[in-house]
Amino acid sequence: MKNEENHSSFSQGFSNGHHHGNSFASNRKLIFSVFLNLTISITEVFGGLFSGSLALISDSLHNFGDTSSLFVSFIARKISRKERNSTYTYGYKRAEIIGATLNTIFLLAIAVFLFAEAIRKLLSPAEIKGELMFWVAIVGLVGNVITAFLLFSESKQNLNIRSAFIHIVSDTLSSVFVIIASLIIIRYDFLLLDPLLTIVVGAYICYQSIHLLKKTMQILMQGIPDDHSIEMVRTELEKLDFVHNAHHIHIWTSDGSDIYVEAHVQLTKEAENSKVSLDSYLEKVEQVLKQLRINHSTIQIENGRCNGGS
Structure with a gap:
C-alpha cells in the first residue's frame, strides 16, 4: 500500500491583480506600436510600388508581419488575462502562444511570396527609382527604431512581444540594408541588388520564424x-x-x-x-x-x- 498525499501550490506570479498599472501602460505601448507599424507598412508598400523596389516591398511586408504580431499579441493578452474556470482550469495563458504560432506561419507565407517575386525580378529586372526608395526606407528606419524602443522592456517578459520585438529589430536592420542598396542603385544602377536583397530578407524571415515556431510548438506540446x-x-x-x-x-x-x-x-x-x-x-x-x-x-x-x- 502507498502512504501518499497530493499537494498543489499555485504561485501568485500571474495573479489577478498583478501589475494592473503596468498592464495599462504596456497595452498603450502595444496599441501605439501597432498603428505606427501599420503606417510604416502602408508607406513602404506605396513607396515600393512607385519606386519599383521589391526590397522596399519586402521590408513593408516584414513590417506588416510585425504589425500583425503586435495586434495578435494585444488580443491574445486580453484573452490570456481572463479568469480560469471549471473548463479552462489553467486559464487562457496559452492564447498568446497560439497567437505567436499563427503569426509565425503568416511570416513564413510572406517569405515564400518574397522568394517567388525576387526570382521573377532576377529573370526580368525593372527600373528602380533609387531616390524615392532611399527616403521611404529612411521613414521606415525611424519608425522601427521608435517601435523597438517602446517594446524593449515588454519583450523580456512575454514570448509573443519578444517575437515581435525581434522582428522589429530585424526590420530595423533590413531598413538599413535597403538604404544602402538604394544608394548603390543611385550610384551604379545595379538593379539586381534589389531582388538579391529581397532574397536575403526572405531567408532571414524564414530563419526567425522557424526558430520561434520550434519554441512555440515545444510549449504547446508540453516539452520541458x-x-x-x-x-x-x-x-x-x-x-x-x-x-x-x-x-x-x-x-x-x-x-x-x-x-x-x-x-x-x-x-x-x-x-x-x-x-x-x-x-x-x-x-x-x-x-x-x-x-x-x-x-x-x-x-x-x-x-x-x-x-x-x-
Missing part, C-alpha cells in the same frame, strides 16, 4: 523548458536527507514563463518512521523547486515500500 531538465530536478530533490528517490517527474510550461512540475517523492525508511508531518516534507520540497524557478507543483509522497520508477 530549455533551462530545466528532469535530471536537474531529480538531483536537487534527492539531495534532501528524507528523500530516497524522486521519479515520475514531468516538467512543462503553460506560456513560457510559468513552470509546472509533477513528481513522486519516495521517503527514506528513517523519514517514514519519524514523527515529522508530510506537510513539513512538502514545504521543503517546494522550497527546492522554487529555487529552480518552478512555481507550480504537484508532489506525491510515497513510503519506502513503493516501487519507484524513473
Whole structure:
C-alpha cells in the first residue's frame, strides 16, 4: 500500500491583480506600436510600388508581419488575462502562444511570396527609382527604431512581444540594408541588388520564424523548458536527507514563463518512521523547486515500500 498525499501550490506570479498599472501602460505601448507599424507598412508598400523596389516591398511586408504580431499579441493578452474556470482550469495563458504560432506561419507565407517575386525580378529586372526608395526606407528606419524602443522592456517578459520585438529589430536592420542598396542603385544602377536583397530578407524571415515556431510548438506540446531538465530536478530533490528517490517527474510550461512540475517523492525508511508531518516534507520540497524557478507543483509522497520508477 502507498502512504501518499497530493499537494498543489499555485504561485501568485500571474495573479489577478498583478501589475494592473503596468498592464495599462504596456497595452498603450502595444496599441501605439501597432498603428505606427501599420503606417510604416502602408508607406513602404506605396513607396515600393512607385519606386519599383521589391526590397522596399519586402521590408513593408516584414513590417506588416510585425504589425500583425503586435495586434495578435494585444488580443491574445486580453484573452490570456481572463479568469480560469471549471473548463479552462489553467486559464487562457496559452492564447498568446497560439497567437505567436499563427503569426509565425503568416511570416513564413510572406517569405515564400518574397522568394517567388525576387526570382521573377532576377529573370526580368525593372527600373528602380533609387531616390524615392532611399527616403521611404529612411521613414521606415525611424519608425522601427521608435517601435523597438517602446517594446524593449515588454519583450523580456512575454514570448509573443519578444517575437515581435525581434522582428522589429530585424526590420530595423533590413531598413538599413535597403538604404544602402538604394544608394548603390543611385550610384551604379545595379538593379539586381534589389531582388538579391529581397532574397536575403526572405531567408532571414524564414530563419526567425522557424526558430520561434520550434519554441512555440515545444510549449504547446508540453516539452520541458530549455533551462530545466528532469535530471536537474531529480538531483536537487534527492539531495534532501528524507528523500530516497524522486521519479515520475514531468516538467512543462503553460506560456513560457510559468513552470509546472509533477513528481513522486519516495521517503527514506528513517523519514517514514519519524514523527515529522508530510506537510513539513512538502514545504521543503517546494522550497527546492522554487529555487529552480518552478512555481507550480504537484508532489506525491510515497513510503519506502513503493516501487519507484524513473
